[in-house]
Amino acid sequence: MEPIKATFLGTSGSVPQKDKNFSSIIISFRGETMLFDCPEGTQRQLMQSEHSLMNINKVFISHMHADHFLGLFGWISTMTLNQRREKLTIFSPKGGKEKIQKIIKEVIYPSFPIEFIELKKGVIEKNDFFEVKALPLKHEIPCYGFVFKENDKIGEFDREKAIKLGIPIGPFFAKLVRGEKIKINGKTFTQKDVMNYKKKREGRKIAIIADTLPLKQVIEESKKADLLIHEATFLDKQKEKANEAMHSTALDAAIIAKKAKVKKLALFHFSARNTNTEEILEEAKKQFSNTIIPNELETITI
Numbered sequence: 504m505e506p507i508k509a510t511f512l513g514t515s516g517s518v519p520q521k522d523k524n525f526s527s528i529i530i531s532f533r534g535e536t537m538l539f540d541c542p543e544g545t546q547r548q549l550m551q552s553e554h555s556l557m558n559i560n561k562v563f564i565s566h567m568h569a570d571h572f573l574g575l576f577g578w579i580s581t582m583t584l585n586q587r588r589e590k591l592t593i594f595s596p597k598g599g600k601e602k603i604q605k606i607i608k609e610v611i612y613p614s615f616p617i618e619f620i621e622l623k624k625g626v627i628e629k630n631d632f633f634e635v636k637a638l639p640l641k642h643e644i645p646c647y648g649f650v651f652k653e654n655d656k657i658g659e660f661d662r663e664k665a666i667k668l669g670i671p672i673g674p675f676f677a678k679l680v681r682g683e684k685i686k687i688n689g690k691t692f693t694q695k696d697v698m699n700y701k702k703k704r705e706g707r708k709i710a711i712i713a714d715t716l717p718l719k720q721v722i723e724e725s726k727k728a729d730l731l732i733h734e735a736t737f738l739d740k741q742k743e744k745a746n747e748a749m750h751s752t753a754l755d756a757a758i759i760a761k762k763a764k765v766k767k768l769a770l771f772h773f774s775a776r777n778t779n780t781e782e783i784l785e786e787a788k789k790q791f792s793n794t795i796i797p798n799e800l801e802t803i804t805i
């Protein structure tokens with residue numbers, strides 16, 4: 504199975520901490536490297552990661568609070584100095600395009616095209632291998648969570664069987680897998696002739712939930728996810744503050760993980776008041792034992 508990797512470029516929220524950068528995540532799968540939020544400091548974190556800052560073609564901005572997008576400008580500027588030519592696509596909530604474009608146009612003059620896509624509820628990105636869904640959250644301003652999902656596997660292509668049937672090795676194989684009919688020497692073949700359906704498997708899933716009050720829809724959308732990455736800006740003893748600033752606590756995130764029956768919970772976006780990560784972890788583990796607090800630049804492979 505091709506690995507899906509989630510790399511944490513940082514885990515702090517609102518302001519950076521001495522030992523923590525702002526929260527931002529890379530997901531890489533099948534040659535595609537995608538960035539989820541681009542706060543200040545992202546490009547330096549990228550330089551220290553296994554990913555090249557030039558190789559990202561899609562960026563998903565959850566919302567237009569400064570701690571989630573200010574890193575775009577420095578990064579785009581560096582890529583311009585490095586003479587990037589490939590298109591960059593930036594997904595952002597309504598109004599994000601205008602704000603981001605203003606600075607880019609007036610200050611940076613990028614060397615490459617930038618496409619803007621407005622976030623809407625539902626599937627926003629899709630290819631042969633996976634899809635990315637946007638999910639409206641509940642925060643001070645419009646904010647979106649993201650669900651990365653590998654396509655379900657309907658079965659496994661039985662190569663031996665196809666060869667035995669006399670189908671020539673080559674593009675016919677891919678056509679059959681896609682569900683197309685083919686004709687060889689007057690004989691018609693379909694997917695079911697060459698597919699071992701016993702080897703079907705549900706696609707792996709990662710949910711990335713940035714700034715929000717705890718939300719029922721997150722439970723539904725992250726059902727049985729392999730990895731739920733959820734903000735935990737505050738602790739339960741700061742619940743009042745969390746409600747006021749429209750954030751979640753570590754306990755909230757753990758309850759969501761438990762209800763959604765996810766396999767693993769990773770917490771991020773910590774307030775600078777909560778520097779004791781042990782305390783955060785302990786609170787979450789009371790409800791959901793497979794909780795982790797990722798280290799800077801840590802990669803989780805699923």
Ligand SMILES: [Zn+2]
Nearest residue numbers: 516517570714
């Ligand atoms: Zn934030």
Ligand SMILES: [Zn+2]
Nearest residue numbers: 566568642714
């Ligand atoms: Zn925010």
